[in-house]
Amino acid sequence: MITALTGRDLAVKRGERLLFEGLDFDVRAGGAVVVTGPNGAGKTSLIRAVAGLIAPVQGRIGFHGPAGPIEPDEARRAGCHLIGHQDGLKGARAAREELLFWTRWTGGGAASAHRAAVLLGLERILPLEVRLLSAGQRRRLALARLIAAPRSLWLLDEPFVSLDGAARATLQEILRRHLEEGGMVFAASHEPLPVAAQILELGR
Amino acid sequence: MITALTGRDLAVKRGERLLFEGLDFDVRAGGAVVVTGPNGAGKTSLIRAVAGLIAPVQGRIGFHGPAGPIEPDEARRAGCHLIGHQDGLKGARAAREELLFWTRWTGGGAASAHRAAVLLGLERILPLEVRLLSAGQRRRLALARLIAAPRSLWLLDEPFVSLDGAARATLQEILRRHLEEGGMVFAASHEPLPVAAQILELGR
Amino acid sequence: MSAAGTLLARELRLVFARGGGPLLALGFFACVAAVLPLAVGPAPGKLALVAQGAAWTALALSMLLGLDRLFEPDLDDGALDLLALGPLPLAFVGAIKCLAQWLVNGAPLALAAPIVEVALGGPPRAAPMMLAAGALGSLAFAFVGGTGAALVVAARRGGLLIAVIVIPLIVPPVIFGGVAIDAYASGQPWAPALALLGAYALAAVALSPLAMGAACRNALG
Amino acid sequence: MSAAGTLLARELRLVFARGGGPLLALGFFACVAAVLPLAVGPAPGKLALVAQGAAWTALALSMLLGLDRLFEPDLDDGALDLLALGPLPLAFVGAIKCLAQWLVNGAPLALAAPIVEVALGGPPRAAPMMLAAGALGSLAFAFVGGTGAALVVAARRGGLLIAVIVIPLIVPPVIFGGVAIDAYASGQPWAPALALLGAYALAAVALSPLAMGAACRNALG
Amino acid sequence: MISALVNPLRFMAFSRWAAPALGALAAALIVVGIALGAAAPPDYQQGETVRIMFVHVPAAWTAMFAYAALGSASFVFLVFRVALADAAARAAAPLGAGFTLMALITGSLWGRPMWGAWWVWDARLTSVLVLFLLFVGYLALRAAIEEEQRAARAGAILALVGLVNLPVIKFSVDWWNTLHQGESIFRAGGPTIAAVYLWPLFVMGAGFLAAFGALWLVRIRAEVWRRRAAGLALQAAADA
């Protein structure tokens, strides 16, 4: 259970290009950070760095639990969840299979997976192969996977992409609730989030 | 050169599910249609039907040139361009390679490809492999491919996805100009287009 | 540059990127040539008897590699949609893909076949026929294999189906080639078998594009 | 269900979906068995001489099929990111993938090997060793091949590298197995060769997960 | 006849009596064939085993005929978009697989005494095995594609492509110095089999073909019914 996330003096490089440096942030339980900036500024890269998928060339990312600092790898294994530009869903498998697998993999159970599916209005499409889903349905499936897992730190890379109005509202509601319950959100987005959040502006 | 697109009494099925029926639309040179509706309503399917990638179960789609009706296949081969949820770009190839290939394939030349790249601010990233691009940069590359090709009917499936403010503005400008020049736009989108357009509302 | 030319250039690059180009096929081919003797064991002459057959088989199998990547990626990432909106019919697109497959994998394999055959201890005099049969055969394999790949892509089920569907189709050319090589090596009349192989290759080149085009269309829907 | 169990279940399904499961490998295997004789020609007995070697080679090659699909899809569609955020270290994930590969392809191939060997006209008495060597060998091939696939995916280059990287790694087990089978069939002492094969397999199972884990990490960055 | 095949209703009417009639004919022919075959003297070199021929050869012929039927039905479906033709193709495949298997089994039963081996990798034997694989592949492909129409089209294309194998089977014996019997019946210059064997062979052949025809019609009818049922189910789902 992660209760705080801190970044200190972060710098991330892709290839030879330095995307940003000297970046600091603090998120506490119930808090959110929104990363904004033009295309290619480094939002996704920052999120991946927090997820431990990219090593920053400088600075450090710290995770804290109720009982003080947690070893980052451990924190990520047990406390983080990610929604990226790619959703990691296999087109040839049934939506239900994928939802169940990822939920279990991240420590959730069939019950919570089912609840998530209902919340996002996926019941009807669960039997379909993922490749048959519409873009928005697919995105909802990824979101269902997120909320079905008992993880407190959500890393969201443009979570609203290709959602319709109704789904957006649902997601905003979900985010609000997650924060109320003491979760944390670290999101990259081109549109404002409905929750009070620290804004990290990259690429200026 | 397509100067008019008409749909009459269209019905499209996916699997056993009837997405919509009795759909009519008319687009003339300089005109636009925007397809709206909730996720899974059938926007993408409709666009793919117009592109000839899905056969409607009923109704007909007609293309007209200055000299009267054009045989659909022919019209699509010479006059249509498509931007879908998937961009068909190969991650392992350089952005420039992909842009040039698709431009040539759709009848454009290196010059127009270059102009498009400049217009969308892609010069710097053209040498990169596509997989290294950010989501928005990748989307811009797809857009560059679209405007570099001398084709009058644009089929756009959520063209604004993952573009930043600046890029959105550019795209809106591009759309405006395309219409002024007598082009046609057939778009699916969850957000309103900046141009006067006939609205097709699916899924009610 | 003509549309066909552009497409061919792209396909050639993709085959390279995908399979490491000729080197994958050749590597596999060489691997067989290297592994077979090891597996057969040192006893001299044993291998020589089947050298031509082994080389021919290895060539046929090498051509099957990477078939499942011929159409699937383009279908999955949406490139096939745009190819369908291009100036050339899908049949033509399929043909060009197979041609690229042959240029990058088939031709080098045909050139390597005699070497492998001799390396396995086969009679050097069989070499020319290895080359001829290799060239024609790989052409047939490329196009027939492409047809199988295009049919299977609609099922989104890769390997098994391709194998089940393509194997029956490549058996005839394998037979013809095997006979031609055998006959040539043993000084019997080889022309008829080679002619049959050529005919099959021609038929494949001429007809399978239609099948591929129809199959791709079918997969797109 | 434990995380490992869930993952294994998924991987098994994916290997099935990807290659049509055992049937792809078996189909390829059968294809070799069907094509080789045709290529070699009808003259009886010729083939029998190399039956074991051919079967063993075919098995080794069949195990190489679909290796390039072991990690690449998960990397491309972002699944690997989420696997990295899971409860198990990537090394473990890699090991499970290879295990699935072996369960779905390797084991059935081992079972089929004696049949193919006999079908090619080899001595039935060699069958037990075909089975033993097949089981151990395919295990080694699965893990070594997996390592190669992981290394390659980090380099984003398909087949070529796999061939170049994996082939040298699988040559030793191929030799050991070939020798063991040969010795067993001809009544010579076979234990040492088989022991070597077993040792290699064990080493592969023990060490390659570390390599895979590191390679995947490196691919993600 | 053709029009009857194209129009489902008239086909159903026609097949209602045609199927049983063909079945009866098949039964009669096969009984006579068996009798003639049993009456035929043992071959001077093959002995009693020669009688296997009376099953083996007709089975082989019927297998090839079945594939021809599959191919032509597929052609009609692809070109003229006749749904019934697809039903016919689908119905023919399993039957063809069955007869092919029969030819393979009887053949290898015959091979044991004649060649001292159940199986040899000979061009004809292999090409028949290929025929079997083609039937299997056709069924597998159809099974692997969920959507009815898509599966039908893919299958039809495959069936057409597979037609190349028929001449290979037919002429493999000439193209390759096989162990297998050369053309001895339908060959330029008349048959080389003694009349005592030829007659039972022909009668059995006709019987097998008739049997195939009967079974085929029955299966097509079943397929048509299945589709009607599916259609009704959809209707119900839509109305509900």
Ligand code: HEM
């Ligand atoms: C699995 C083994 C075998 C298979 C798959 C097989 C297959 C076939 C096929 C497809 C035909 C039809 C050829 C045609 O009419 O064009 C045929 C005909 C025939 N087979 Fe076999 N056969 C097998 C074994 C044998 C054996 C062991 C014998 C006896 C030595 C035999 C004797 C014949 C004869 C006499 C004919 C009729 C000759 C002709 O008109 O072609 N077959 N077989």
Ligand SMILES: Nc1ncnc2c1ncn2[C@@H]1O[C@H](COP(=O)(O)OP(=O)(O)OP(=O)(O)O)[C@@H](O)[C@H]1O
């Ligand atoms: N090997 C490389 N060499 C140079 N630049 C690279 C390399 N790899 C990635 N980049 C650059 O790094 C940046 C990655 O940015 P990132 O994906 O984090 O952007 P982003 O803020 O998420 O943008 P978007 O809003 O489009 O998603 C891009 O500008 C890309 O061009």
Ligand SMILES: Nc1ncnc2c1ncn2[C@@H]1O[C@H](COP(=O)(O)OP(=O)(O)OP(=O)(O)O)[C@@H](O)[C@H]1O
């Ligand atoms: N084989 C199938 N069986 C049943 N339903 C299917 C099948 N294939 C596709 N569908 C449904 O068809 C619809 C396809 O919708 P489409 O992709 O056109 O939606 P869309 O309007 O583009 O949605 P989005 O806004 O999310 O992109 C989806 O609801 C999907 O679930």
Ligand SMILES: [Mg+2]
């Ligand atoms: Mg991004």
Ligand SMILES: [Mg+2]
């Ligand atoms: Mg859509």
